[in-house]
Amino acid sequence: MGKLDGLGGDKVFYFFEEICKIPHGSENEMALSDYIVAFAKERGLYCRQDAHYNVFIKKAGSKGYENAAPIILQGHIDMVCEKNAGTELDFLTDPIEIYAEGDFIHARGTTLGADDGIAVAYILALLEDDTLAHPPIEAIFTVEEEIGMGGTRAFETFDVEGKRFLNMDTEEEGVLLSGCAGGRRVRVYLPAERSDSPVGKKAYQISIRGLKGGHSGADIHLQRANANRLMGRILYMLKEAVDFSVASVDGGNMDNAICREAGATVLFAAENEPTVRELLGKWEKMIQEEYNSCETSITITMETLQEEVFKVLTEETKNKLIHILLLLPYGVQTMSMEMEGLVESSSNIGIVKTTSEHIYFDNAVRSSVESRKELICQKIYSIASLCGASVEDVNDYPGWKFNPNSPLLKLFAKTYGEFYGKEAEISAIHAGLECGLFSEKILDLDMVSIGPEMHDVHTPDERLSISSTIRVWEFLKEVLKKMDH
Numbered sequence: 001m002g003k004l005d006g007l008g009g010d011k012v013f014y015f016f017e018e019i020c021k022i023p024h025g026s027e028n029e030m031a032l033s034d035y036i037v038a039f040a041k042e043r044g045l046y047c048r049q050d051a052h053y054n055v056f057i058k059k060a061g062s063k064g065y066e067n068a069a070p071i072i073l074q075g076h077i078d079m080v081c082e083k084n085a086g087t088e089l090d091f092l093t094d095p096i097e098i099y100a101e102g103d104f105i106h107a108r109g110t111t112l113g114a115d116d117g118i119a120v121a122y123i124l125a126l127l128e129d130d131t132l133a134h135p136p137i138e139a140i141f142t143v144e145e146e147i148g149m150g151g152t153r154a155f156e157t158f159d160v161e162g163k164r165f166l167n168m169d170t171e172e173e174g175v176l177l178s179g180c181a182g183g184r185r186v187r188v189y190l191p192a193e194r195s196d197s198p199v200g201k202k203a204y205q206i207s208i209r210g211l212k213g214g215h216s217g218a219d220i221h222l223q224r225a226n227a228n229r230l231m232g233r234i235l236y237m238l239k240e241a242v243d244f245s246v247a248s249v250d251g252g253n254m255d256n257a258i259c260r261e262a263g264a265t266v267l268f269a270a271e272n273e274p275t276v277r278e279l280l281g282k283w284e285k286m287i288q289e290e291y292n293s294c295e296t297s298i299t300i301t302m303e304t305l306q307e308e309v310f311k312v313l314t315e316e317t318k319n320k321l322i323h324i325l326l327l328l329p330y331g332v333q334t335m336s337m338e339m340e341g342l343v344e345s346s347s348n349i350g351i352v353k354t355t356s357e358h359i360y361f362d363n364a365v366r367s368s369v370e371s372r373k374e375l376i377c378q379k380i381y382s383i384a385s386l387c388g389a390s391v392e393d394v395n396d397y398p399g400w401k402f403n404p405n406s407p408l409l410k411l412f413a414k415t416y417g418e419f420y421g422k423e424a425e426i427s428a429i430h431a432g433l434e435c436g437l438f439s440e441k442i443l444d445l446d447m448v449s450i451g452p453e454m455h456d457v458h459t460p461d462e463r464l465s466i467s468s469t470i471r472v473w474e475f476l477k478e479v480l481k482k483m484d485h
């Protein structure tokens with residue numbers, strides 16, 4: 001007896017439960033990949049597994065649909081492995097312990113992997129059922145989505161014929177996703193030239209804390225403060241007021257998280273301490289007021305350092321550092337003109353770090369329009385060039401530009417209206433999806449992304465709605481039935 005038996009939805013929950021039994025965290029996808037290959041072989045379907053464990057399966061169109069244009073169905077087979085402290089499960093070897101409660105499927109103390117195991121379950125259930133009406137199906141199962149989309153990057157498309165593409169990696173029923181942002185991580189390296197610490201100056205640590213932070217794509221429209229940027233402002237204003245040196249500036253750990261905390265080690269004459277304290281207090285108040293509708297607890301503090309600081313940045317390096325921090329693009333850069341409320345382009349100063357050789361600045365640039373992503377990067381390159389800093393593009397992935405005339409989107413929207421008796425929400429996200437990379441690999445690809453209702457993905461509270469999963473399954477069958485040409 002399976003834990004999910006009797007829930008309905010044909011074989012969707014059966015396959016989901018099977019998937020949960022096979023460990024499949026990112027970079028540990030081989031067993032699930034082999035399971036999918038064995039599934040295809042048993043059913044005599046065309047199947048190709050590549051060296052990265054991506055799998056590609058084809059199934060002919062059903063009777064009367066043999067000559068219809070194929071539909072590509074795609075989901076990723078890897079999952080994020082997060083667990084609560086005290087949960088003993090080993091993601092490399094143990095099955096996910098699932099249970100159904102009320103309308104939701106949960107995992108005991110761990111992520112569930114409905115992101116994106118449910119896509120795999122849907123696709124296997126479709127391939128399994130010979131009674132359904134559908135065009136030729138081309139199913140793509142990718143690996144390593146959660147750690148940089150490595151599987152999709154490596155996936156070859158020589159035997160892919162379809163030009164319409166359904167991605168199933170979204171978490172909101174009723175939303176037809178039809179665009180996503182591309183991104184690039186740009187690192188700026190400012191050479192850290194140093195000299196001996198000036199005589200008679202004391203060392204202090206300035207800290208900016210208490211910011212909310214958030215995801216640099218999904219939360220950027222909230223216009224929250226970035227601690228790295230605030231540090232640039234504070235140091236610039238301080239420069240106008242007193243003579244001081246900087247030993248180091250550090251803030252943030254992830255390029256794609258809005259920086260919540262930053263610190264700077266500075267040196268100045270002890271007699272200036274009261275002035276600096278007063279100024280910091282004034283600026284703290286000013287910044288709290290600026291952000292009073294989206295931040296509640298920003299603090300700017302200063303403490304005396306006991307240990308001695310022997311080296312500081314030269315005056316020139318200090319000034320360049322402050323200019324870079326002040327000028328790097330941060331926050332929403334452009335809004336979409338096609339879709340109200342959608343952020344089109346943004347940038348985030350995620351990390352600032354002082355090393356023995358450099359001060360580096362990690363920027364996460366995003367845009368759904370490739371040329372606008374390039375423009376923001378060009379601004380960063382220009383700032384770096386003006387300051388004698390070098391740049392490195394660490395990672396790049398393309399976006400998926402919203403196409404209001406997409407035939408596939410129209411078919412989904414029309415079918416949704418008939419099936420649900422209400423209109424679907426057509427939307428796009430300011431974050432990455434594999435669709436962007438696929439649109440670059442396969443020319444003229446017409447895409448939509450859907451999925452059932454899920455909550456708190458990437459956390460041990462991840463849960464999947466049973467009723468939503470069944471409705472989306474029925475809707476999916478309905479759309480496929482309409483793809484008769």
Ligand SMILES: [Zn+2]
Nearest residue numbers: 115116145169
């Ligand atoms: Zn996903």
